[in-house]
Amino acid sequence: MATVMELVKESEVQWVGQPLKRKEDPRLITGLGKFVDDVKLPGLAFASILRSPYASAKIKRVDVSRAEKAPGVICTLTGSDVSKLTDPFLQISSAPANKVKDYCLAVDKVHFVGEPVAAVVAETRAEAEDAMELIEVDYEPEEHVLDARKALEKDAPLVHEQVGSNLVFHGKWDYGDIEDAIRKADRVVNAKLHFHRFSSTPIENNGVVVNYDRATGFLNIYCNNQMPMFCIPWLSFGLKFPSNKIRMITGDIGGGFGTKIISYPYIALICLLSMKAKRPVKWTEDRREHMFANHGNERSFDVEVPVKKDGTILGFKVSAFDDCGAYTRYEPAGATIWAQVSPGVYHFPNLKVDFFQVMTNKAPVGPNRGYSRMQHLWMIERTVDIIAKELGLDPADVRLKNYVRSDEMPYVTPSGGIYDGGDYSESLRKAMKLIDYDGLREEQARARKSGKLIGIGIATAVDSGTNNFGQVKIITDDNPFSGNSEAARVSIDGLGQFQVGLGTVPQGQGHETFAAQIVADEFGINPDQITVLSGFDSAINPYSHQSGSYASRSAVMGTGALLGATKKLKEKVAMIAAHLMKTLPENISFSEGNVVDKQTGKKMPIWQIANVAWVNNVLLPEGMEPGLVALNFWRPNFTLPDEKWRLNQTLTYSYQTHIAAIELDPESGKFKILRYVIVDDCGTQINPMIVEGQVHGAAAHGIGAAMFEEFNYDENGQLNSNTFIDYLVPSAVEIPHLITGHLEIPSLFAPKGIRGVGEGGGTPLGAISNAVEDALAPFGLQITDSHQNPQHIHKLIREKISKLNQVR
Amino acid sequence: MMKSATKSDMIRVTCKINGKEYSGLAEPRTLFVHFIRDELNLTGTHIGCDTGHCGACTIFMNGKSVKSCMVLAIQAQGADITTVEGLADGDKLHPIQEAFWENHGLQCGYCTPGMLISGLFLLQRNPDPTEDEIRRGIEGNLCRCTGYVNIVKSIKAAAKKMQSEGGKSARSM
Amino acid sequence: MTPKKFDYYSPTSINEAIQLLHDNEDSKVLAGGQSLLALMKLRLAAPSALVDISKLQEMSYVREDKDYLGIGALTIHDIIEHNQTIKKKFTLLTDAASKIGDQQIRNVGTIGGSSCHADPAADLPTALSAVNAHFVIRSGKGQRIVPATEFFVDLFQTAVGHDEVLSEIRLPYLPPRSGSGYIKHSRREGDFAIVGTGVVLTMGDGNVCKDIRIALGAVSATPLRAKSAEEYLKGKTLDDKNIADAAEIANEGADPPSDMHGSKEYRMEMIKVFTRRTVKLAMSRVM
Known part of the structure; x- marks a missing residue:
């Protein structure tokens, strides 16, 4: 007979952390999926x-x-x-x-x-x-209007006449004293930036x-x-x-990504x-x-950043003009959601953002992988490189100087976000090592001598997850939502078989698999023994009205709800088991499909308890209701915004560092990616294979957006890119091999230390625009757009050359 | 002899799909992908773009990978077709299906049927492709979930499996 | 997306096809269908009848005649891409065919279909113009042979009449010491060209250019021959300077469209860049 110690060991965590093959795959690879x-x-x-x-x-x-x-x-x-x-x-x-x-x-x-x-x-x-x-x-x-800034002009055509204006929302976030910082700065870096329209265009x-x-x-x-x-x-x-x-x-x-x-x-x-x-x-x-259903937010920025000579960032002063298209729908949530990551990964106390959200006669926008944060994060990452260039510093050094440090965690941002752990510097160092940053810089210098343009671009982004709907109270107190919640149900039927239902709505993230891993560990059983309901049916699945899969929340919220449900269920099983085995419930542990009396090592299979719970119920403890079904609703501990709109807008803050090395053809403006490295940290990984897949996917979306994908309108408001003929989704030929590395620093707040992952914060947009500007350094050109169309790069180069020729 | 059909005729189209004879009705304008999905109930083949760019509808037609949204049902009269439903041998997965499962070569699974067919077409011609050859081989199949890294890895792994299994899995499609 | 209704004919011979086209006023030939069906689904094209010649297998071949290489109009891009004779003698066609769309499109799309569709941004029309291919057009009256310069008439318009069928494309053999190349400048590899450049050249003694044809795609209603550049180079040494000078005038006569992938100005510049590069590519292949 096994010793008590061995039994306890068997019950230790084992499935969480395993790259388990997904439960959903057999139907999807055989054509039996039901879309x-x-x-x-x-x-x-x-x-x-x-x-x-x-x-x-x-x-x-x-x-x-x-x-x-x-x-x-x-x-x-x-x-x-x-x-x-x-x-x-x-x-x-x-x-x-x-x-x-x-x-x-x-x-x-x-x-x-x-x-x-x-x-x-x-x-x-x-x-x-x-x-x-x-x-x-x-x-x-x-008459129509297609540009957010023009839509704010006095005589602009009104998208909706009864509103009397095209302005959806104007908010002022103001923390610290940015004007004082500007006065005291060694230098103030300015930029005018534009983030383009695109979407994740799921194949379904x-x-x-x-x-x-x-x-x-x-x-x-x-x-x-x-x-x-x-x-x-x-x-x-x-x-x-x-x-x-x-x-x-x-x-x-067939994919969602928010759209x-x-x-x-x-x-x-x-x-x-x-x-x-x-x-x-x-x-x-x-x-x-x-192609008309849901675009990502287009946004332009006027940025002023006071810095010290050594690269220290003192603050950001930003005016943002967000184009939400013709209807507001999920907006103006997007007008507040960027503030989840208001300082990006950087430590600066002074932040002022004047945010305008504006309607135009273009397709409505809505959530799209990295929703609202990626625009803001791109603006920050782009600006950091501009700072480095103006100060003659290496962009890696400027980042290392300004990152929130790991010993500051949990770090409270100016707008009240509570970053839940991590080590941004380590993430950058690891990425630099993976891509051989120093070697690349040498290669770049050599290449320049022979007229070849190599560019290196870094970006680090916070990838926030599990939103606090309380952020929409910033727009109006009347909005009747706050916090977040999710439901899970775990049951053991009369034959001892496990079934799990969740309120999440997976679009390829493997929820059947991760849920089984979580529950398997709790009961000491194999995930194969657990059936997780596929899809969602409000008549069958448990749900809260915040259920769904969005905002990188499902793993965290699902785990929270599942742990609550399994706890309830285990308590009930333990009470029945204790009654049957004539011991105390606290002596009961779970291992390999059995309950075990820790004191005696005596076992009883769970199916026997299930049998009693359901159909042999005369044997139940007196007064206990029959059945083995546990329903749990879980919510994180969130607050409402204070008078300065400070609140923790999400529960978890994953982060990623990307480094892109590109080679740019100055004659055509076209460039290709030579090497691409990503280091991510989403805390405890339930299934590393799924996490890595999410990291790859988010990177590919960002690369696609940076290089190929654009909702392009003509002056009549016709969408030029209205099929996959002109909306260029990258294929395997365009997306490079992605080299990944991971940190696994647990979340300080989320269940099991898990952080949401999958959106990636649009990091590639920063890495690639920074790489392009770096490649163009010999021409001294600035990249101000998130979309790198070769003809635009070519035009910049041509204009610069003709200017230089004029000077001569 | 010449075949013809007028606009509103419903034509009986018969073809061999996954080794079995299927027959159903189609207008001249019915696209083959609609025919197999709606008329024959083989819904494993998907539609993603309508203009022949995404490859979700890729099938084998007479041994070649073809986008079934760019072929008329009536053109498939008598054709030999393999769809994703025909890859496995009963309960035994095809090595390329196993490889996708083991290497996380899919997320939402919507592009997967077409991706498997394109992968297989490549491997039938080129049993030991380089990474670049694999990437070119699936150029006509768009995926928005995986960033292609694990798809490429899966096809590499499938190549190994198929080589080690020798002629067994080299069934022609 | 569903096409509008149409009558469908599947002739068993080319003559039958010609008769059907003759009898059906608003009919169209369906070859591989990779462009036509997409247009019909988008309802940008709505022929009242399709004459499906795709089953006429006798029109799919590559044959070596005494004076030319004959390619059947229904030969698919995939065969052209992998045909060793084509690769050896007309490498630019291999270049062009291998970059069309993707594998599935190359498995169905045909050289005749692409030629007759006559999209100026497509790869094969440009390459065939550089080769100065001859197009064999069959009708009820017999057949006529039209050179590339006369074949591409206007945007999406060729010399093939309504009741005619393109049956074969003939590539006149190149003299010794010839080389060819095609480069497509596009956003993604499989996209239509922003600028496509096809070059066929023949060297004389030393590095002197004996003959050269430069064809440009996506810069005009039809594939455009860069005549000024060709004339400039003929009889000159093919050195960097001469090639660069010729490239500078390669866009004479071009009138490119503007779209989100390439403005007119950009395309005018790209003609120069890619003409230069393609001439060098063709040179490197001179045998």
Whole structure:
């Protein structure tokens, strides 16, 4: 018989930290995954959406009569129908921007190219598309505005007239004394920067299938929204439909990255169509439609940074102009979310940010991997390199001088963020070693002599996770959300089999796997013995109304909720076991599918206890309720903003250092990545294989955005890059091999020391723009845009050369 | 003899998919990817871009990797097709499927079916590809989750597995 | 995205195809379909009938004639990329074919389809213009042979009439001491060109340029021959200076479009850069 000590050892943590093969993969590699477009229901009809060709126009007339007579057509819907059937969606802006009227179809006016104007339901998708072409719309084009700063000018055309202005939000964050710092500085570094529009464009587009069940009165919604329970208030108030009869179901989701959060207007539209058609209705967004669905925030900055000669940064003074497009939707949350990481990774006491969020006649923006922080972090990282250049210092040295130090952790930022541990300097040193920084600098010097341009770019970013919704109180106190919460349910059925349900909504992050690893350790069993429900179904899964997968929260929040549920369940199992084994509950431990009496070493299989708990329940302790199901809701300890808008806006603060080495062809402006290194720290890693995959993916998104991806508008407000023909998603040929290194310094606050990971803070945008500027150092050029289009680089070089020639 | 069909005809299309004969109805304009997904219920093949750029719909057609959104159903009359559903041999995964699983070559899994087919097409021609050759081989398959690092690694690992298993897994697709 | 409805014909011979095109006014030939079907799905093209010639396997071949290399119009890019004769004799075609789209597109797309689609930013039309390929066009009346200079008529428009079919592309053999190259300047490798440059040259004694053809893609409605640069180099030594000087005038007559990937001004500059580089590439391959 095993000794007591051996038994205790067996129960020690073993699955967390293992690169366990994922539980979800067998179905996904055999073509058995179930994505929303795979949903088929008897009597399914198909919707198609007609969209605005104008950036701004009055809708004078919509005539669906020809479309309604087309073959296969079941019904149509127009903005005028929608205005009668629904209320405008909830707005989270303060007055007057909350006067924006957002319906699922444009009512009197279109506000951006691609805005839905009418919809058709037909027997087949092809017929719906044919009929859509028969809808006649008379537009009266109006003036439009496409630039955030211009939209603030006095005579600018109004995106929404009833608001009376294009301003969504103007906030002033002011900490320390930036003016004093500017007075005392050895030098003040200035920059005007622009962060471009792009999106993560998951390969699976949005999709919705709604079956309005007239028998039960339920709206059964199959979709790939990544935050379905957060949609409920929008759907319920908008559709004037009781929330207790809205069922949200997601299956496998083909990538989300935040872009699948604001799909509720489409979900509402398909609900209306299903009710009107009295049929289940499917809408699968095509790629061109997706290109109008959710852009990332475009933002420009005026930056002033007081510095000392030795590179010490005294503060940042920033005016930011954020372009949120034609509707606010999840915005203006984005107007506060950047403040999660207000100083980046740097230690400076003086910070002043004047933040304007502005509407324009472009597609609406919303969350997108690195949401709102990456714009801010890019601005900081770009500026740090400008500082280094102006002072003649190595950018690595300027960073090492200014990083928040590990001995300052937990570090409270000027805006109240509490950084939960880490060692930024070590992360940079490790990355420098991995890429052979000194060797690269020598190589660069040699290359320059032969006319070759090599550039090295560093960026370090905080990758914050698990947001505190209390940040939206900065916009208006009326917003009824704060904190964050998640639900988990762990059960052992009457045959002793484990099942886990979560409120998270995975889009490829391996939640079935990580949840099994967490629960396996708690019960001393193998993850294979645990079934984790795939997808999300509000009628089956536990949830909170903050459930979902966004803001790098699922691992942390899921673990918090799971640990609470397993604790409850273990307590109950222990009580039953103690009763059956005639010992005390505190003597019970869990190992290899058994409960063990620590005092005697006596074991009993869990299935025997489960049997008693469910069906042999006469043997239960007196008064105990039967069953082995534990439901837990977990929330981190968050506060509301104080009078200076200080609050801890997220629970965890992962960080990453990226270094890119590039070679730039000065004749064409094109460049290629020679080497790319990433060092990340997300604290305790539940599954290192999954963590590394997240790090790779975030890096590729940033590299793609920096080098290829851009939502480019012409002067008429037409989106030039509206398919994958012109919106250039990088392939394996463009993305280089990514060399990774890790630190694993546990979070000081999160369960098990885990930090959220996966967004990456847009770090590559900084690393690459810094590398490009570094490559161009012989020309003394400054990079002011986050997107490096070769023709723009070429133009900079040409202009510089012709200027130099003039001087001669 | 010449075949023809007018606009609204529903044509019976019969082809061999994954070793089995399938038959279904299609209009002349029906794309093959819609035919296999909607008519034949083989939903493992995905649609991501509609313009032939993402590769999620890649299948084997008569031994070649092809984007099934860029082929008409009617053109597949009599064709020999392999989709992701046909890669495994019963319960036994194909070595390339095993390699993707073991090397975390997928996250959301949406691009994976096409990626597996392109990987396999490459390995059938070039059993021991270099990293660059692998990257070029999957150039027509976009992935937004993995940054391709582990996909490249998976295909390398699949090459090893397939070589060590010799002719066994060199089934033609 | 679904195309509009169309009639579909699958002829069993080229003559049948020609007859069908003749009988159906608004019909289009479907070859590999990698451009046409995308346009039809986007509903930017909506022919009322498709004449699908993709099954005419007899139109897929590479054959060595006495005076030229004949390539069947339905030969796919993948075959062109890997054909050793092409690689040896017309390396620029290998360059161009290997950079078209991606593997799946190269497995289906055809040289004839790409030629007839006549997208000025596509790779093969530019390369074929540099080779001065001859295009064999079949009709009910017989066949005619059109040189590249006359084949590409305008944007997306060729000498192939509505009831005609391109059957073969002939590449006249190059004299000894010739070399060729094609370089595409694009954002991503598989994208359409911002500027594509194809060069075929023949050396005389020493480094003297005996003959040269320079074709430019994506800078005009059709592939454009850089005649001034060609004339400049003929009879001159191919040294760095002469090549650079020729490249400087290579954009004469170019009228490139502007888009998000390349403004007109940028393309005008890139013509110079890539003409220079492609001439050097072709030189390095002179045998």
